[in-house]
Amino acid sequence: MAGSTLEIKDLHVEIEGKEILKGVNLTIKGGEFHAVMGPNGTGKSTLASAIMGHPKYEVTQGQILLDGEDVLEMEVDERARAGLFLAMQYPSEISGVTTSDFLRSSINARREEGDEIPLMKFIKEMDEALDYLEIDKNMAQRYLNEGFSGGEKKRNEILQLMLLKPEIAILDEIDSGLDIDALKVVSKGINKLRDENFGCLIITHYQRLLNYITPDHVHVMMQGRVVKSGGPELAQRLEAEGYDWIKEELGIEDETVEQNA
Amino acid sequence: MAVETKLPYEKSYIEEFSNKRNEPQWMKELRLQALEQANSLEMPKPDKTNISKWDFSSFKHDFAQGEKLSSLTDLPTEIKDLFDKDNLPENLLIQRNQSVAYSAISKELQDKGVIFTDIFTAMNEHEDLVKRYFMKDGVSVDEHRLTALHAALMNGGIFVYVPKNVQVEVPLQVVFWQEDPEAALFNHVLVVADENSSLTYVENYISHNPDEKTVANIVAEVIAQDNAKISFGAVDNLSAGTTSYVNRRGVAYRDATIDWALGQMNDGNTVFENITHLVGDNSLSNAKAVTVGRGKQTSNMTAKIVHFGKNSEGYILQHGVMKDSASNVFNGIGKIEHGASKSNAEQESRVLMLSEKARGDANPILLIDEDDVTAGHAASVGRVDPLQLYYLMSRGITQHEAERLVIHGFLAPVVNQLPIESVKKQLTQVIERKVN
Numbered sequence: 144m145a146g147s148t149l150e151i152k153d154l155h156v157e158i159e160g161k162e163i164l165k166g167v168n169l170t171i172k173g174g175e176f177h178a179v180m181g182p183n184g185t186g187k188s189t190l191a192s193a194i195m196g197h198p199k200y201e202v203t204q205g206q207i208l209l210d211g212e213d214v215l216e217m218e219v220d221e222r223a224r225a226g227l228f229l230a231m232q233y234p235s236e237i238s239g240v241t242t243s244d245f246l247r248s249s250i251n252a253r254r255e256e257g258d259e260i261p262l263m264k265f266i267k268e269m270d271e272a273l274d275y276l277e278i279d280k281n282m283a284q285r286y287l288n289e290g291f292s293g294g295e296k297k298r299n300e301i302l303q304l305m306l307l308k309p310e311i312a313i314l315d316e317i318d319s320g321l322d323i324d325a326l327k328v329v330s331k332g333i334n335k336l337r338d339e340n341f342g343c344l345i346i347t348h349y350q351r352l353l354n355y356i357t358p359d360h361v362h363v364m365m366q367g368r369v370v371k372s373g374g375p376e377l378a379q380r381l382e383a384e385g386y387d388w389i390k391e392e393l394g395i396e397d398e399t400v401e402q403n404a
Numbered sequence: 405m406a407v408e409t410k411l412p413y414e415k416s417y418i419e420e421f422s423n424k425r426n427e428p429q430w431m432k433e434l435r436l437q438a439l440e441q442a443n444s445l446e447m448p449k450p451d452k453t454n455i456s457k458w459d460f461s462s463f464k465h466d467f468a469q470g471e472k473l474s475s476l477t478d479l480p481t482e483i484k485d486l487f488d489k490d491n492l493p494e495n496l497l498i499q500r501n502q503s504v505a506y507s508a509i510s511k512e513l514q515d516k517g518v519i520f521t522d523i524f525t526a527m528n529e530h531e532d533l534v535k536r537y538f539m540k541d542g543v544s545v546d547e548h549r550l551t552a553l554h555a556a557l558m559n560g561g562i563f564v565y566v567p568k569n570v571q572v573e574v575p576l577q578v579v580f581w582q583e584d585p586e587a588a589l590f591n592h593v594l595v596v597a598d599e600n601s602s603l604t605y606v607e608n609y610i611s612h613n614p615d616e617k618t619v620a621n622i623v624a625e626v627i628a629q630d631n632a633k634i635s636f637g638a639v640d641n642l643s644a645g646t647t648s649y650v651n652r653r654g655v656a657y658r659d660a661t662i663d664w665a666l667g668q669m670n671d672g673n674t675v676f677e678n679i680t681h682l683v684g685d686n687s688l689s690n691a692k693a694v695t696v697g698r699g700k701q702t703s704n705m706t707a708k709i710v711h712f713g714k715n716s717e718g719y720i721l722q723h724g725v726m727k728d729s730a731s732n733v734f735n736g737i738g739k740i741e742h743g744a745s746k747s748n749a750e751q752e753s754r755v756l757m758l759s760e761k762a763r764g765d766a767n768p769i770l771l772i773d774e775d776d777v778t779a780g781h782a783a784s785v786g787r788v789d790p791l792q793l794y795y796l797m798s799r800g801i802t803q804h805e806a807e808r809l810v811i812h813g814f815l816a817p818v819v820n821q822l823p824i825e826s827v828k829k830q831l832t833q834v835i836e837r838k839v840n
C-alpha cells in the first residue's frame with residue numbers, strides 16, 4: 144500500500160466543557176487530497192487541532208488512527224514523528240528562536256541521535272525550499288514568525304511542510320491572507336509534494352485555492368460534523384451558490400456548532 | 405538568623421591583614437575607617453526583596469592562597485570550558501582563592517602601557533592610579549554596611565588601566581576561582597579606560613560549595629574617561645552555599661560608552677546591582693543582564709542608569725528565567741537629573757517562569773527631573789506559553805527540547821550581545837546546565 148492512512152471515526156471533541164465536534168468520520172489515504180469547507184465556526188479548525196493534539200481540545204469519544212496506530216495515545220511530538228503535520232491557521236511566534244534553528248531541530252527530531260543532518264546539507268535543502276517558495280533568505284535568520292506578515296507566516300508553514308515531508312498534512316486556511324502571487328507560490332509548493340505517498344487535508348473557504356490544487360474529495364462541515372461529501376464539483380457549486388442549498392437539503396437552520404441537530 | 409550588629413573583626417585584625425599585604429598607608433587607613441563605618445551603617449535595602457534573614461555573616465575571612473598553575477592544562481574542565489581551547493586568551497589572569505595562579509598579558513599591550521594585574525600589586529606598583537580611583541568616582545565606602553565591609557575586608561581583585569589613546573582590540577579575561585569552599589571573597593575590580601581609549605573586559609566567578617556556607621562581596625568600578633569605550637562582560641557562577649552581594653558600577657564621562665553584558669548564574673541568594681552614572685554629555689550605556697534561577701534561590705537584580713550629562717542615552721535590558729521555587733525581582737531604574745536635556749532612558753525587563761512555584765517580578769521605575777527628554781519602559785512576567793510548546797512539538801520536537809528552545813530564545817536578546825564568542829558559548833552552557 145502506498146503512503147499512510149489517517150482514519151477519523153465518530154470523533155467528538157470538547158473545548159472547555161463545550162462540545163464542538165459531534166461525530167466526525169473521515170479517511171485520508173496516501174495520494175489523496177481532501178478539501179474541507181464549511182461556514183465559519185463549524186468545527187474545521189477544531190478537527191485539525193484535535194488530530195494534532197492541541198492542549199485545549201479534549202477528545203471525548205471516537206478514534207483517530209494512523210495506519211491503525213492510536214493517535215490519541217500519542218503526545219503531540221510523537222504524532223508529528225509518526226507522520227502528521229498541521230499548517231496552523233494562527234502559527235505561534237517564538238521570540239529568540241531563528242526559523243533556521245527551529246527547522247533544523249524539527250528535522251533532527253526525526254533522526255536518530257548521532258545521525259543529525261549535516262549542516263551544509265541542511266542549508267542547501269533550506270535554501271532550495273526558500274527559493275522554490277520565493278521567500279527572502281533573510282527570513283531564515285529571523286525569529287520564528289515574529290513580526291512576520293500574515294502571508295509570510297503562511298509561506299513559512301509551507302516551507303516547514305516541504306522540509307519535513309510528512310505522510311499526512313492538514314493545511315488550515317493556508318490561503319487566507321495571501322495575495323494572488325503568493326497563492327500561486329504556496330500552491331506550487333504543495334503540489335510539489337503531491338505523490339502517491341502523500342495525503343493532504345485542505346481546509347479552505349475558497350474555490351480559488353482549489354483551482355490550483357485540485358482535490359479528489361470535498362467535504363462540507365456544519366454543526367461539528369461532515370454533512371456532505373463529493374468530488375471537486377461540490378466545491379465549485381459552493382463557490383457559485385453558497386451553503387444555503389445544503390442547509391435546505393438537510394433541513395439545517397443554524398449551521399454553527401451551537402445548534403444540536 | 406538576625407544579622408549581628410557587631411562585626412567579629414577587630415581593628416587589630418584589619419591592621420595585620422593590611423600589613424601582611426604590604427599595603428600603602430592610605431589603604432590601611434581607608435580599611436580601618438571603613439570598619440568603623442560598617443559597625444554603624446545599615447544593610448542595603450533592595451527594592452521588593454527582604455534580605456534581613458540572608459546569611460551575610462557565616463564565612464571565613466582569610467587570604468587563602470591558591471596553588472600556582474604552570475599551564476592551563478591543569479585546570480578542571482569547567483574552568484577550561486571558559487576558554488576556546490584552540491585559541492587561548494592572550495590576556496588572562498586566574499585568581500585562585502585569593503592569590504594569582506596564572507597571568508598572561510601580551511607584549512604589545514605591555515608596551516602600550518596597559519596595566520592588567522591584581523589589586524595588591526597594583527596598589528604598590530601603580531599607587532597613584534589606584535589611589536585616584538579606588539572607591540572614589542564609583543562606589544563610596546559608606547553607601548551601606550556591605551560596601552563598608554567590602555573596603556574593610558577586601559581580599560582579592562584586579563586592576564585594569566588603559567592609557568590615553570590606546571585601543572585594546574583583544575579582550576582581557578579574568579577568572580575568579582574560589583576553590584576554598586568556605587573562604588569569603590571580598591573582591592574588588594577596578595577598570596579604568598583613560599581618554600580616547602577602548603577595551604573589552606570579561607570576568608568569570610566560579611566556586612564549588614553547594615553546602616558550605618560563605619559570602620561573596622564583590623564590587624566592580626568601571627570608569628570610562630572622555631570618549632573612552634568599555635565593553636564589560638561577566639558570567640557569575642557561584643555555588644548555592646555562597647550568599648552574594650555583587651555591585652558593578654560604571655561612570656561614563658563625556659562621549660564615553662560603557663556596555664554591560666552580565667550573566668547572573670549564581671545558585672545562591674544574590675543581590676545584584678548594576679548602576680551606571682552617565683556623567684558626561686553624549687555618554688551612553690547599554691546594560692544587559694540575564695539570569696536563571698533554580699532551587700530555592702532568591703535574587704534581586706537592580707539595573708539603574710542615572711543621566712547627568714546632556715544628550716546621554718541609557719538602555720536597560722534584563723531577561724530572567726525562574727524554575728523550581730526560585731524567585732527574582734528585576735528593578736529597572738532610569739533616572740534623568742535636571743539639566744540632562746535631550747537624554748533618553750529606555751528599559752525592558754522580562755521574567756519567564758517555568759514552574760508553578762517559581763516567582764518573578766519586574767519593577768520598572770522612571771525618575772525624571774527634566775522636560776526635554778525621552779523615556780520608556782516595558783516589563784512582563786509570565787509563564788511559558790503552552791501554545792508555543794504545542795507549535796514546536798507539532799513539528800516533532802520533544803517537550804524538553806521545545807522548552808529548551810523557548811528558554812534560550814527568551815534569553816537570546818541578551819546572550820547574543822555578549823562581547824566575546826567564547827563567553828557567549830560559556831554562558832549558553834551554564835544556562836543549559838541550569839535549565840536541565
Ligand SMILES: Nc1ncnc2c1ncn2[C@@H]1O[C@H](COP(=O)(O)OP(=O)(O)OP(=O)(O)O)[C@@H](O)[C@H]1O
Binds near residue numbers: 161182184185
Ligand atoms: N476556547 C474556546 N472556548 C469556547 N469555544 C471555542 C473555543 N475555541 C473555539 N470555540 C468555538 O468552537 C467553534 C468551532 O471553532 P473552529 O475554530 O473549529 O471553527 P472553524 O470552522 O475553523 O471556523 P473558521 O472558518 O472561522 O476558522 C466556534 O463556535 C468557536 O467559537
Ligand SMILES: [Mg+2]
Binds near residue numbers: 188189232315316
Ligand atoms: Mg478555522
